[in-house]
Amino acid sequence: MGETEENVQELLSQEEVNYTHVDITDDFMFAYVMQRPDICIELLEYLFPGHEIQRVVYLAADEKSEADITIVVENGVAKTYPVTQKTLAVAFGKKGIRMDVYLDDGNVVYNVEMQTTRSRYLPKRSRYYAGQVDINQLSRGQEYDQLKPTYIIFICKFDPFGKGLYQYTFCNKCDEVDGLELGDESYKLFLNTAGTKDRLDSEDSPDTAEGGSSKISDGLKELLKYMNNTKDYPVESTQYDLIKKIDEAVAHAKRDEEWRLAYMTYQANQRDAELRGEARGDERRAKESALSMYSDGLTVEKIAKYVGYAVDVVKKWVGVSV
Numbered sequence: 001m002g003e004t005e006e007n008v009q010e011l012l013s014q015e016e017v018n019y020t021h022v023d024i025t026d027d028f029m030f031a032y033v034m035q036r037p038d039i040c041i042e043l044l045e046y047l048f049p050g051h052e053i054q055r056v057v058y059l060a061a062d063e064k065s066e067a068d069i070t071i072v073v074e075n076g077v078a079k080t081y082p083v084t085q086k087t088l089a090v091a092f093g094k095k096g097i098r099m100d101v102y103l104d105d106g107n108v109v110y111n112v113e114m115q116t117t118r119s120r121y122l123p124k125r126s127r128y129y130a131g132q133v134d135i136n137q138l139s140r141g142q143e144y145d146q147l148k149p150t151y152i153i154f155i156c157k158f159d160p161f162g163k164g165l166y167q168y169t170f171c172n173k174c175d176e177v178d179g180l181e182l183g184d185e186s187y188k189l190f191l192n193t194a195g196t197k198d199r200l201d202s203e204d205s206p207d208t209a210e211g212g213s214s215k216i217s218d219g220l221k222e223l224l225k226y227m228n229n230t231k232d233y234p235v236e237s238t239q240y241d242l243i244k245k246i247d248e249a250v251a252h253a254k255r256d257e258e259w260r261l262a263y264m265t266y267q268a269n270q271r272d273a274e275l276r277g278e279a280r281g282d283e284r285r286a287k288e289s290a291l292s293m294y295s296d297g298l299t300v301e302k303i304a305k306y307v308g309y310a311v312d313v314v315k316k317w318v319g320v321s322v
Helices: 003-013 028-033 038-049 122-139 220-230 241-255 258-293 300-307 310-316
Strands: 055-063 069-076 077-082 103-106 109-115 150-156 168-169 186-192
Touching: 028 109, 028 241, 028 258, 038 055, 038 103, 038 220, 038 241, 069 241, 109 122, 122 150, 122 186, 186 220, 241 258, 258 300, 258 310, 300 310
Parallel strands: 109 150, 150 186
Antiparallel strands: 055 069, 055 103, 069 077, 103 109, 168 186
16 A cells, blocks of 8 residues: 555544635635536636637546546537647646646636745746646647637735735736737736735726726626635625535535545645655755765764664765765
8 A cells, every 4th residue: 555545544544534624725626616617617707808718628637547638618518539648637636736727718728726825936837837838739739820828827815916906917028118018928817815906006996098907807806805715705695606606516525525535635645745845855954964974074884873874875975885
């Protein structure tokens, strides 16, 4: 039995696993709920008012064969087609898989992720994701001039730039010429669930002039408010069906035994990754200590005793023939 299986059994053996804290902002739950095409399409339509989405494509892994498949949902009908190469995926309970959502509506590609932890590397991650989306398109035979517009979207439970906006939208522009965009159609959106205004230049957040970013919808503001505090949000009285759908989907998942097992497997994989990271950190610190002690003239045997590693390992670290 592997470490992950042991961790799952440990979680299963507990008398009670607390799922009450799991809501739509949990990355696993978010990716799970976004498997509902109706919810996913409506979320994108909240983000992009006036953009009618009829078709979405999910990239996933076939659990039986572990081959790659594309799930196409068009007019409510799901069909599956094999794809030749996977560079992005939405899969559950598998090691090394990001819990994000990769969608293609035929005209635009969207990559959506829930972000609950503040990280100064988030902008660099958006750049990496954009590159991965482009690689995924090119790997399926497209020429670079056929690349679709891409939106990398982070829904953050914190203000990523500290300006109080609901949404921060970035595209590549010319430093020397005001208003001149590169036109590469690569966009990064950071949504702030704790936002309070549309733009910095107005407390009332009016619609912007022609050529500027439009005011975000009241529905999106309300959705962000819900995500910011799902526990106290009055779901029953909201006028927005999407919020009710999401809340019901989350509640249904937490009652479903299959989802619970998948969630525990995901948690176990996360725990394994953390333990491996800790082990690598311990080894790195031990190696640094060994090199320092060796430079101070200690013997390899004494160093091995102090750092708790085999003599042969320490010899490799300090460059002594084994």
